Amino acid sequence: MAAWVEEVPEEGFLSRKFLDKPWLLWRELDGSWVMVSDRCPHRFVPLSRGKFNDGKISCGYHGLTFNGKGECVFNPFSQQIPNNARLSTLPVVERYGALWFWLGDASLADQDSIPDFNFIETGQPISCAHYLMGVNYELIADNLLDLTHAEFLHVENFGMKGSLFSHGKQKVEVDDSGAIWNKWDTKDAPPPDWPEHLKREGITIDEALHIRWHAPASLALFIEINRHDTGEPVIPPMANPHILTPETQKSTHYFFTHGRSKEAEEHARKVFLTEDEPMLQAQSDAMDGEDFWDLNPVVMPSDVAAIRARRQLLKLRSEEADQREEVVAQLNFNN
Amino acid sequence: MAAWVEEVPEEGFLSRKFLDKPWLLWRELDGSWVMVSDRCPHRFVPLSRGKFNDGKISCGYHGLTFNGKGECVFNPFSQQIPNNARLSTLPVVERYGALWFWLGDASLADQDSIPDFNFIETGQPISCAHYLMGVNYELIADNLLDLTHAEFLHVENFGMKGSLFSHGKQKVEVDDSGAIWNKWDTKDAPPPDWPEHLKREGITIDEALHIRWHAPASLALFIEINRHDTGEPVIPPMANPHILTPETQKSTHYFFTHGRSKEAEEHARKVFLTEDEPMLQAQSDAMDGEDFWDLNPVVMPSDVAAIRARRQLLKLRSEEADQREEVVAQLNFNN
Amino acid sequence: MAAWVEEVPEEGFLSRKFLDKPWLLWRELDGSWVMVSDRCPHRFVPLSRGKFNDGKISCGYHGLTFNGKGECVFNPFSQQIPNNARLSTLPVVERYGALWFWLGDASLADQDSIPDFNFIETGQPISCAHYLMGVNYELIADNLLDLTHAEFLHVENFGMKGSLFSHGKQKVEVDDSGAIWNKWDTKDAPPPDWPEHLKREGITIDEALHIRWHAPASLALFIEINRHDTGEPVIPPMANPHILTPETQKSTHYFFTHGRSKEAEEHARKVFLTEDEPMLQAQSDAMDGEDFWDLNPVVMPSDVAAIRARRQLLKLRSEEADQREEVVAQLNFNN
Known part of the structure; x- marks a missing residue:
């Protein structure tokens, strides 16, 4: 994009x-x-x-x-x-x-x-946002593909008070379009603080937190929170693009949409630019130009989707290199 | 210098x-x-x-x-x-x-x-100026050796409303001192807006716009504007040094003279530092350390003088390298 | 440290x-x-x-x-x-x-x-200071090991009006702990301006200016100023740590102690950060990443201690490299 x-x-x-x-x-x-x-x-x-x-x-x-x-x-x-x-x-x-x-x-x-982002035009009225983040796009994709980080980095904004860990199940899937999905589904979990009546009435919730990745880095996030008893939505279902295009090796165009209010705009800037970006820049500085795999990272089940995405990119790059070599070989043969 | x-x-x-x-x-x-x-x-x-x-x-x-x-x-x-x-x-x-x-x-x-800059001491009273420009000296010499850029980059200050293209003729010459000259001569061209009476009286002008380059990058600019009918000067003939000495690969001392007034000083700063320098820095950034020739530039007749100057520098560098090799060979022989 | x-x-x-x-x-x-x-x-x-x-x-x-x-x-x-x-x-x-x-x-x-810095705990009450200096630690150690620089760089604060040169004797020693000492002893020299009565009464002084270096860069400075006639101290004997730990190749943690007063703190900051550091950064810029020895420095008797310290570091580095090679060789043999 x-x-x-x-x-x-x-x-x-x-x-x-x-x-x-x-x-x-x-x-x-x-x-x-x-x-x-x-x-x-x-x-x-x-x-x-x-x-x-x-x-x-x-x-x-x-x-x-x-x-x-x-x-x-x-x-x-x-x-x-x-x-x-x-x-x-x-x-x-x-x-x-x-x-x-x-x-x-x-x-x-x-x-x-082009991946299906039909929801952008058919969903709620939205504002389009563009950020320039000072890190490599793969670090941002890693961040998005493992949403458990919200429990630590965005605890005030999105934290689910650990219900992801106590009541959640994770599934990683590949769909027909080749997209990699990381799906966290929480069942019968304690409700969030808001709306207030849920806790008062002892209502538990089911939450779906699904993120989809298409190469090279076009992501979409889908969130649903429903009452566990009736299945009724607690909030309207949400869908958001998180589309990443490299500007340089160390900077990325980040395309996003949010609600039309000033409040929604400020909230998004806060999360992306004061919580995610500084952490990712600290990560980038600490990696100091070294290859991710050469640093021998600890790998956990929550990393599976991000790691599959990284592998798919490696495969695409390797195929592209092979094709280039073939073209060169062909040219040499013809001459 | x-x-x-x-x-x-x-x-x-x-x-x-x-x-x-x-x-x-x-x-x-x-x-x-x-x-x-x-x-x-x-x-x-x-x-x-x-x-x-x-x-x-x-x-x-x-x-x-x-x-x-x-x-x-x-x-x-x-x-x-x-x-x-x-x-x-x-x-x-x-x-x-x-x-x-x-x-x-x-x-x-x-x-x-040392090239002849006698006019500095014998001409009108002047003020000496020194700028430090954040680009390689050859890019500045290119700029000066093709003054048609004034029609676009300095259109408000020096633009001749296209008369250079409609009524001008370009000649590139080498003189006895080894200097390369780029001479634009405009004949019977519409007058500038100023002095006002020219246009009113239907007087056309002849303009000489001559720039001289000595290796490595000592330039002099000579401008004459005369009435086409009588040959009388419309403005006093002008001569200005534009002498360039590299500070580093990416910065250059720029020596210039201008009239003694505050106005003349400000005008020069405006042209050099707010029109030329930002364009040249954008050019330098875009070239990103690559060699000029490796980028396969479009070459036009207006570039001939600048390109001859670049070739002369390449030749001088190559001769210097040969001499160094000879010295080393001689030393080895003597030992 | x-x-x-x-x-x-x-x-x-x-x-x-x-x-x-x-x-x-x-x-x-x-x-x-x-x-x-x-x-x-x-x-x-x-x-x-x-x-x-x-x-x-x-x-x-x-x-x-x-x-x-x-x-x-x-x-x-x-x-x-x-x-x-x-x-x-x-x-x-x-x-x-x-x-x-x-x-x-x-x-x-x-x-x-760990070198003996017992005086830190047993001496006068002190305040601990930590500076981050933007230069390699060896340049700071050079600076400290040749205190004659005080006559030029700190002339207002520590200058002895040349008595170091006229009345001083330098001795470089290695003690049992392996420390290198640079000792300047001044005998029967004109007194400093302060305390005022010394000059008035025609009293001369003996001064000991002794600095000790332990690898890699833990230094201690000892100063005594006594009346030449009676041997009585003019000021209480001083001892200060100057302990250097590299942060990066181009920055150093500098640990120091000074008296408990605000004045002492400001004085130390002035000397280290407005006199030493700018000079050392200018030195570092001028060396432009080249090795000290490759630059063929002028060596004077006043440099002997600093140069011995540099040589000891080279020896330690070379021994460490040898040990690593031995370990690798051993590993290969065992496999």
Whole structure:
């Protein structure tokens, strides 16, 4: 995921870095989206320092102008367009109020591989949020895939007073879409403090805390809290995207949604930016650039989902490396 | 170039870094200039943290004292001067109100190789300026050698409303001194907005915009604007030094002159430090330490002068490397 | 040395980094001291971000809890303790109001190798100070082992107006404990300005300025100033620890004591942090990561003690490397 649609200015563009490279996103007049390199091929300055007009970006240094196909359409110095004056482009589509891009071989881009986040558009009215976290995306995915950390790191906000440990059962599953799920189901557990009447009336609850991960790091969290006796919801079921896109090896775009209130916005910022991020940065500092596995981590049953996700990424990376080698071998053979 | 003469305090010294090494500059009683290493050979602290008196600098850590020849002239611990207590020195001379030094083999230092900046002393009264820019000097020289960038980056200050492109002709020349010139000459072009009467009276102008480059990066800019009909000057002819000396790989001393007014000072700071420098830093960041040529830049006719200058530097570096190898080979032979 | 005893909170712990690794220090209920790694073996976050209670530290991320032996004593997820859930520990003992640790093979830890700092507890009432200096510990030891620098760097505070050079004699000795001493003894020298009556009455002084170094960098400074005629003390004899423990290659814990007054505290901060540290940081910057000996330093008689200390460290490092090789060879042989 590159951005929320609403992050891109109406008659302008958005500049954002992914995997160490800067890109520009804008909407064409026909409503389609484009994504071009934010680096002029003449002297390498960011085109985002230039001027945008009518779907074309002019470099602020010497004026070369490019369209959304990455073509140079104006050279102030002559009628001739220099041969290699071209911007890289990436396939990008809109879905679920978000923009999705594909960094690999463009011919392999497959919209069907975008995970299902239908709930974003069909659920309660929401606000879209974007955070930039100063850690590697895999550490954030680890954090999300093991929600037991809420009992310690978010105890004031989400803590279940240990009922996860006393009454919960964990299941790790892979669904047909290839997603890894970590499902904690709590049965007949003491109710939370709120709403107040539950405790007074001796009502216990069932809670489902399910998180879903699609490679590389598109997560969705589903929470249900029901009365154990009647099965009636105590709160409306919740579904939230937690979509992570690397900016660099050590920073990550974090896309989230929350309720429309100022309170919900502040609550989310508090949890992500004052509880999660400092802990993850301390973790990142402590790991000091070493590989996760080389540090010989203690592995517990609660880690199974996160570890499966890490293994799947290793497999994908290894397959990609094999494919590249094959392409190179093929090229050598043909020559 | 190391400094403007007026930058060196009357009875003191100037400390400045060139090519990663710190140096001290001062004027001897006989009026000659000296340049010695700003690093004590005892414990390597900067001598500039010590005390300067009567043309001698005393280390602020343990008191070793050196004269302008780099000789240790006082050891507080004994009458004996330690053998290797010596500072490196560099040849340095005053010319055009500036100090010029030679980093190579001292026996090859040749005052005649200092480019002609006579106009600094013979022209209008000026103020000397020194900026420290956070980019490699070659990127600044590229910027200066292709003045068409003024149409985009300095459009408010120097923009000629496109007349460079519509009425201008570019010529790149090498003169007898080995300097590379990039000359833009505009004929019979629409006048600038100022002075106002030109447009009213239907007077067109001829403009000469000539920039000269001497290796490694001493540039001079000459501007003339004349009435096309009578040839009379619209403004007095202008000449400005733009002399660049590397501080480190990523920072450059920029020596310039401007008119004596506060306004002229502010204008220069605005153009160099709020228009040029941020663009050049964005360029430097985008290049991320990669070699200019490895990035396969688009090359346009307007780049010819800058590219010749880059090639000349490559040639000079390569010759220097050859000479060093020869010296080593000779030494080996003699042994 | 790890810390002053009084730096560790009564019912809490101290977190401090030594040689790039973070450690926790606390006092057990039986009064003994423990030192365990401040890094959770599960996800590597600092345990100091967690909760300390009853001599046990709980990780603030997922709740694993460890005692002072480094054992995991509670796993919120199950009765089972994961196999490799263990913290490294270090031997640590209290002596002279300070905590002393041993980073090497625990079986070789020898309390008798702690240098004698008995004067800390038996002398005048003192306050304990801890500074963090942003330079390598060997540069600080060099600084202390050559106290002539006081004549230049601390001339206002400790300068002896050159009497060290005119009336002083230096002796470098090694004592039975293996300590290196640098002893400056000044005889029949002009008195300091204070107390005032000395100069008025024409009384000269004898001064002993003796500094002692134990590897790796535990120093003690002894100062005596007596009337030359009667031998009576002009000021009470002074003894101060200057104990240095590396935090990283470029930062050092500096342990010191000074008189109990606010004035004494401010004086010490002024000397260490506004006179010594900036000079040492300038030195460190100038050395730019190069090895001290590779820079071919000027060596003077006043450097002899510092250079002997450096040589002893080189010898200790080389012996340690040999021992490691022997252990590896032995292991290979046994296999």
